[in-house]
Amino acid sequence: MNATIELEATGKKSNFEILPKVTPAGEISGEFLEVSMGPHHPSTHGVFRMDVTLDGERVVKLKPVFGYLHRNHEKIAEGTAYLASMPYTDRLDYFCSMTNNWAYALAVEKLAGLQVPERAEYIRVITAELTRLQNHACLCGFLLQDMGALGTPLMYAFREREKILDLFEALSGSRMMCNYMRFGGCRVDLSPGWIEETKRVVENFPRFLDEFERLLSENEILIARTQGVGVLPAPLAINASITGPMLRASGVNYDLRKADKYGIYERFQFRVPLGDHGDVYDRYMVRVLEMRESLKILQAALRDIPPGPISDPKAKVRNFRPKAGEAYGRIEAPKGELGFYLISDGSPNPYRYRVRPPSLINLTILEDMCLGHIIPDVVVILGSVDIVLGEVDR
Amino acid sequence: MLGEGIIKGMTETARNFFGSYIDSDRLVTVQYPEQRLPLKENTRNFPFLVHDGDDPEKGLRCVACKICEKECPPQCIFIVLERDEKGKPQKHPKVFDLDISVCMSCQICVEVCPFDAIKMDTEFELSHDDRFRGLLLDKKQLAKPNHYYHKIHPVEAAEVDERLAAEKAKAEAKAKAAAAPKPAAGPAAATAGKPAAPRQPVPA
Ligand code: SF4
Ligand code: SF4
Numbered sequence: 001m002n003a004t005i006e007l008e009a010t011g012k013k014s015n016f017e018i019l020p021k022v023t024p025a026g027e028i029s030g031e032f033l034e035v036s037m038g039p040h041h042p043s044t045h046g047v048f049r050m051d052v053t054l055d056g057e058r059v060v061k062l063k064p065v066f067g068y069l070h071r072n073h074e075k076i077a078e079g080t081a082y083l084a085s086m087p088y089t090d091r092l093d094y095f096c097s098m099t100n101n102w103a104y105a106l107a108v109e110k111l112a113g114l115q116v117p118e119r120a121e122y123i124r125v126i127t128a129e130l131t132r133l134q135n136h137a138c139l140c141g142f143l144l145q146d147m148g149a150l151g152t153p154l155m156y157a158f159r160e161r162e163k164i165l166d167l168f169e170a171l172s173g174s175r176m177m178c179n180y181m182r183f184g185g186c187r188v189d190l191s192p193g194w195i196e197e198t199k200r201v202v203e204n205f206p207r208f209l210d211e212f213e214r215l216l217s218e219n220e221i222l223i224a225r226t227q228g229v230g231v232l233p234a235p236l237a238i239n240a241s242i243t244g245p246m247l248r249a250s251g252v253n254y255d256l257r258k259a260d261k262y263g264i265y266e267r268f269q270f271r272v273p274l275g276d277h278g279d280v281y282d283r284y285m286v287r288v289l290e291m292r293e294s295l296k297i298l299q300a301a302l303r304d305i306p307p308g309p310i311s312d313p314k315a316k317v318r319n320f321r322p323k324a325g326e327a328y329g330r331i332e333a334p335k336g337e338l339g340f341y342l343i344s345d346g347s348p349n350p351y352r353y354r355v356r357p358p359s360l361i362n363l364t365i366l367e368d369m370c371l372g373h374i375i376p377d378v379v380v381i382l383g384s385v386d387i388v389l390g391e392v393d394r
Numbered sequence: 395m396l397g398e399g400i401i402k403g404m405t406e407t408a409r410n411f412f413g414s415y416i417d418s419d420r421l422v423t424v425q426y427p428e429q430r431l432p433l434k435e436n437t438r439n440f441p442f443l444v445h446d447g448d449d450p451e452k453g454l455r456c457v458a459c460k461i462c463e464k465e466c467p468p469q470c471i472f473i474v475l476e477r478d479e480k481g482k483p484q485k486h487p488k489v490f491d492l493d494i495s496v497c498m499s500c501q502i503c504v505e506v507c508p509f510d511a512i513k514m515d516t517e518f519e520l521s522h523d524d525r526f527r528g529l530l531l532d533k534k535q536l537a538k539p540n541h542y543y544h545k546i547h548p549v550e551a552a553e554v555d556e557r558l559a560a561e562k563a564k565a566e567a568k569a570k571a572a573a574a575p576k577p578a579a580g581p582a583a584a585t586a587g588k589p590a591a592p593r594q595p596v597p598a
Pocket of ligand 2: 440465466467468469470471492496497499500501503504
């Protein structure tokens, strides 16, 4: 087989030189092997398949194949009332139902011109930052699990996550499928006890982060496995419209909480952690640092939350018909920019309903990050993208 | 030194392991089913129908208005309105089926019900060996008394009772006013029979 032709076919130049079996003349001895990783591979975080072409153990070509968890979310939403899609958004990225709710509520509020009361905005910030904490904690646990740190870090992360999910359950009634936000506000009010409990969780969270970092951030094996692996250069990340911690790990300062100032984020002091290598280690560290920043936002929000109504009195539960028009609501979800695009024709259900899922778009760049790496690295790189297949396939 | 980070990490694991003998905060697992955690006040699982008094048939608050059937996102409620021999609607469901294998516990039926007739249960041990009939609950299985509602969601139930009592008192006052021969009584009587305003958010 002629290696140069194969090279052109994949259209990628990077990393190919380091392949051990490439002769100076550019020829590869031996044959390529095509492997189908998934859809039931434990490392793929759900039902996701990669068609990997290998030269020895090095990746020459990688094709992500998704759609195994397709549930027709957008079409269903176009056939039901606006409110009835709210519980379905919980099931997009089932780690972060609160932020999914928020993004959808934001789009509908823009469409219908609803005003969110002050207290509800605070509640939204609090729940969204709690969601970010638990999502990032789990991601770090899963990432380390993918690297072979079986169990321990993941269980530590889940122990913390459980505390946050308990808060969500006390607030909304459900641990993961919260279905909590409503157009123009939130469903139920916070009780004083809930705020006290949340303060306690937030206060104790840095202890967990310190522990987690002592456990692994300096670990030589972790560093060897992640530094310089899966490098995503900033221009490529921008061109591929990567968002979220992945983009920031490549050194691009773009956080919708700062750039878009949706909700009341301009009232909070927080910094946006940036990486500068764009490798897996940076993506891991950016998330750890983001958790620390989220804690600052949470402390401020829990301190300042004012009393008041939690819902726009104009918002209707039944017979909700926004006037004809279109709206795009986007937020900085833990995984990246989550957007909902809605077109209304004045009927009770949206004419067009479209989700911009961050995981899917971040996943499209997988091949470029994986070329030239070996299979165990592919697993780690995929883990660092932070995907949830419910959101990728919808 | 190479390996320093690994040793540091191991100490952390050891601290957690030995710490679990003294610090209950580090020992988080519970030996379910022998040991159970108390459920949260707002916990929700599947809906049930509230009935007042002891008779689950007569006391049912549901008037079979079918709003929940229409609004339920996965369409798992099936209602047939009861009619007497002449075909007059009876404000009572003849059939009220809820397929909990389809229900996604979203609570939208509870929010849209104008009569506070359907509420969320906290019962979660519902596994059944018949996956078709066993998980399709009918009116009898769904009906639960109001004091059960008070037991599982005390705060919310108290508010609902208060609201219902206030509405009842208002309706009675209006009915009385309507009974008295006054010219202004017409529209008041018309509103008295109308469903109450949709459920307002209940503080946790
Ligand atoms: S909305 Fe309430 S009263 Fe109407 S049918 Fe459903 S449960 Fe019965
Ligand atoms: S909880 Fe949701 S899915 Fe279940 S019956 Fe009510 S509306 Fe339908």
